[in-house]
Amino acid sequence: MHQGSFSYPLPANEPVLNYAPGSKERESLKAAIALLKSQKLDVPMYIGADEIRTSKKEPLRPPHAHQFVLGKFSIGEKKHVQQAVNAALTAKKGWEAMTWESRAGIFLKAADLIATKYRGQMNAATMLGQSKNAYQAEIDSACELIDFLRFNVHFLSEIYKQQPVSGPGMHNRLEYRPLEGFVLAITPFNFTAIGGNLPTSAAMCGNVVVWKPAHTQIYSAQLFMRILKEAGLPDGVINLIYVDGPVVGDVCFSHRDFAGVHFTGSTGVFNHMWETIGKNIPRYKSYPRIVGETGGKDFVVVHKSARPDVVATALLRGAFEFQGQKCSAASRAYIPSNLWKEVKALLVEGVNSFKMGSVEDFSNFINAVIDEKSFDKIKGYIDKARKDPKARIVAGGNCDKSEGYFIQPTVIEARDPQFITMREEIFGPVLTVYVYPAGSFEKTLDLVDSTSPYALTGSIIATDRAAIETATKRLSNAAGNFYINDKPTGAVVGQQPFGGARASGTNDKAGSILNLYRWLSVRTVKETFNPPVDYRYPFMAEE
Numbered sequence: 001m002h003q004g005s006f007s008y009p010l011p012a013n014e015p016v017l018n019y020a021p022g023s024k025e026r027e028s029l030k031a032a033i034a035l036l037k038s039q040k041l042d043v044p045m046y047i048g049a050d051e052i053r054t055s056k057k058e059p060l061r062p063p064h065a066h067q068f069v070l071g072k073f074s075i076g077e078k079k080h081v082q083q084a085v086n087a088a089l090t091a092k093k094g095w096e097a098m099t100w101e102s103r104a105g106i107f108l109k110a111a112d113l114i115a116t117k118y119r120g121q122m123n124a125a126t127m128l129g130q131s132k133n134a135y136q137a138e139i140d141s142a143c144e145l146i147d148f149l150r151f152n153v154h155f156l157s158e159i160y161k162q163q164p165v166s167g168p169g170m171h172n173r174l175e176y177r178p179l180e181g182f183v184l185a186i187t188p189f190n191f192t193a194i195g196g197n198l199p200t201s202a203a204m205c206g207n208v209v210v211w212k213p214a215h216t217q218i219y220s221a222q223l224f225m226r227i228l229k230e231a232g233l234p235d236g237v238i239n240l241i242y243v244d245g246p247v248v249g250d251v252c253f254s255h256r257d258f259a260g261v262h263f264t265g266s267t268g269v270f271n272h273m274w275e276t277i278g279k280n281i282p283r284y285k286s287y288p289r290i291v292g293e294t295g296g297k298d299f300v301v302v303h304k305s306a307r308p309d310v311v312a313t314a315l316l317r318g319a320f321e322f323q324g325q326k327c328s329a330a331s332r333a334y335i336p337s338n339l340w341k342e343v344k345a346l347l348v349e350g351v352n353s354f355k356m357g358s359v360e361d362f363s364n365f366i367n368a369v370i371d372e373k374s375f376d377k378i379k380g381y382i383d384k385a386r387k388d389p390k391a392r393i394v395a396g397g398n399c400d401k402s403e404g405y406f407i408q409p410t411v412i413e414a415r416d417p418q419f420i421t422m423r424e425e426i427f428g429p430v431l432t433v434y435v436y437p438a439g440s441f442e443k444t445l446d447l448v449d450s451t452s453p454y455a456l457t458g459s460i461i462a463t464d465r466a467a468i469e470t471a472t473k474r475l476s477n478a479a480g481n482f483y484i485n486d487k488p489t490g491a492v493v494g495q496q497p498f499g500g501a502r503a504s505g506t507n508d509k510a511g512s513i514l515n516l517y518r519w520l521s522v523r524t525v526k527e528t529f530n531p532p533v534d535y536r537y538p539f540m541a542e543e
């Protein structure tokens with residue numbers, strides 16, 4: 001029988017290994033890449049205790065070498081979604097009843113397995129499957145995922161400790177119940193860590209989950225699922241399926257036991273889900289929790305007092321790391337006229353110095369974008385800018401999909417601050433710059449605030465403290481993550497809770513204590529020790 005109140009102190013962030021030539025980690029990463037390339041996996045769905053393979057298969061291919069086949073996965077259909085929901089609901093009673101210390105132990109063990117035994121393979125899977133370079137993979141599929149798991153265990157323990165006061169003659173308590181039903185986690189292609197966090201944060205709270213990743217992230221998702229199983233996650237607590245989004249939605253959003261959706265992806269998809277859930281409200285046992293972190297059109301606004309080298313570095317990293325496929329990526333910049341000449345020269349020099357190619361060549365800073373659909377969409381925006389007199393390509397702009405989906409990082413100068421690439425999310429290595437008169441800083445802040453419907457991340461770069469203060473206040477609703485003298489990407493779990501409002505989502509801050517509250521349904525219990533035996537108030541007594 002368990003007794004005691006156990007302690008899960010605030011963890012430290014997982015150190016980022018540097019993979020320098022000659023390092024041990026570089027050697028084991030190269031070995032893991034070779035191993036994964038030789039395996040040719042036939043990846044199953046994981047439903048309850050079963051590994052399900054179907055006759056409908058899709059190949060898994062590296063975006064930077066699309067002729068190479070890493071393996072294949074099985075496409076599921078409607079019945080597999082139904083099976084996953086049933087498996088989740090079957091596992092529910094046992095999972096809810098498991099003590100917190102046992103549940104926590106599973107996720108802490110998974111974090112440890114990723115930090116040690118599987119670090120190389122998790123990074124290799126992310127490099128090969130999603131075309132991230134070694135550093136971008138390390139900060140995602142190793143460090144951020146480990147941090148999500150460890151910090152969430154700590155945060156949830158802190159929530160469980162929060163209890164109400166009790167007046168004389170009574171005891172009050174809060175019971176942090178999981179939601180009544182199952183949670184659906186729908187995850188994007190671009191972060192292995194987000195794929196891992198959305199199902200596990202809900203499961204950690206005692207919920208059972210159906211997890212549908214983007215097809216282009218399955219290669220790393222299935223490895224994480226196997227790690228969870230090795231760490232002791234009971235069958236059916238998280239069920240991993242590869243079924244088209246609308247089919248998953250049809251089954252889950254019309255199910256009586258649908259208790260919530262934990263989504264990260266584009267704004268359009270989230271809007272559609274919200275609408276469907278709204279229409280189906282009478283069908284559900286409870287009001288479902290709807291948590292969605294969505295798109296961005298993230299800005300860097302530069303003041304005339306900024307250092308040009310700080311500006312150019314923030315833009316080169318913020319816009320082009322992982323080919324700009326971060327919801328936080330800098331995609332519109334507002335540069336004052338006094339700095340543009342120097343910043344432009346540094347941007348052109350930077351873009352021309354980027355090496356682009358396979359993730360297996362560790363000297364490449366830029367790799368491929370995720371798939372052909374994405375390539376075509378991004379190229380379409382570049383072509384539009386090339387033809388439009390309101391814009392000019394000042395760096396990059398070449399695209400080639402013959403071997404891999406390669407888009408050269410591109411800087412567009414827009415003469416119109418409302419030019420399409422200043423407003424719409426492109427989700428690729430394209431940065432648009434608008435040069436404003438250096439004396440119009442405050443007017444430009446209004447432009448920053450009103451140009452796009454999103455409000456995810458943004459930065460102010462300045463040395464003048466008054467300008468920093470003005471921008472911080474004036475842009476208070478323009479970004480959920482606001483950076484001063486830094487790029488707008490690279491939030492770290494426990495340090496910069498992540499998420500935005502407006503069209504960027506419900507701002508429930510993934511990887512923070514705030515997010516976990518959404519997966520709990522609190523019961524208040526009051527026990528009275530000496531119950532009254534007369535309904536009359538004392539003042540009613542006769543004098």
Ligand SMILES: NC(=O)c1ccc[n+]([C@@H]2O[C@H](COP(=O)([O-])OP(=O)(O)OC[C@H]3O[C@@H](n4cnc5c(N)ncnc54)[C@H](O)[C@@H]3O)[C@@H](O)[C@H]2O)c1
Nearest residue numbers: 187188189213214245246249265266269293294295296327
């Ligand atoms: N705000 C954040 O924290 C954050 C983080 C990462 C990515 N993103 C956003 O995600 C997008 C890029 O990722 P993506 O291309 O994978 O996004 P996406 O919206 O195309 O897909 C996300 C997930 O939704 C699924 N899906 C698609 N249509 C669906 C439907 N009709 N019903 C149910 N599920 C459906 C996809 O299969 C995938 O699993 C960008 O817009 C980016 O800004 C946001």
Ligand SMILES: N[C@@H](CCC=O)C(=O)O
Nearest residue numbers: 326327328489490491498
């Ligand atoms: N949390 C990541 C972005 C996640 C979205 O793609 C960052 O802060 O750069």
